[in-house]
Amino acid sequence: AQSVTQPDIHITVSEGASLELRCNYSYGATPYLFWYVQSPGQGLQLLLKYFSGDTLVQGIKGFEAEFKRSQSSFNLRKPSVHWSDAAEYFCAVARNSGGYQKVTFGTGTKLQVIP
């Protein structure tokens, strides 16, 4: 069975500092990988996704993530965090199930941004 681990429950960074959120997955084949963000009072918004090809993917809001097969990781990065990035971030993996995609999420990482 597939699983997703986000080891950091809560992270605090200063505005302007760099950010890296960790994600490790367990899946037998090449996975489809995602990062979603949930801002307070909002739904889950897709930040970026990896299906194949270039292992460094760019997303919205200046985020990027790197797929490392050897480490089973898909860490999310941003070079300079803005106060509006304070939110909860979810890593997810999708696998084919009966011709459809079944998504498994991690437990989420809450990001706090301090001035």
Place this chain on the structure above:
Amino acid sequence: EAGVTQFPSHSVIEKGQTVTLRCDPISGHDNLYWYRRVMGKEIKFLLHFVKESKQDESGMPNNRFLAERTGGTYSTLKVQPAELEDSGVYFCASSQGARSVVQYFGPGTRLTVT
């Protein structure tokens, strides 16, 4: 284009009562998913509709939960009778066709059972 909408945004009910959550997917999306997040835990899959048919309901916790999707459009998730452990945020998502990998999520319904 309107996104996925869910109603209500919050619901507070007493143990033993019934609650019905509604989800309106993006127009034209055949796939509709329900997920639940219990506080502090991961977002867990509940079930998946393809049009009006249940494709996968392996995540439904027990027979107190009943999901329907009338005419392949909106969906409802009824909890009857509600228990304390049913509290959490219920998310709905939709995607277009069978090969669609990206799911679009609604804002969620926060259910509190007291």
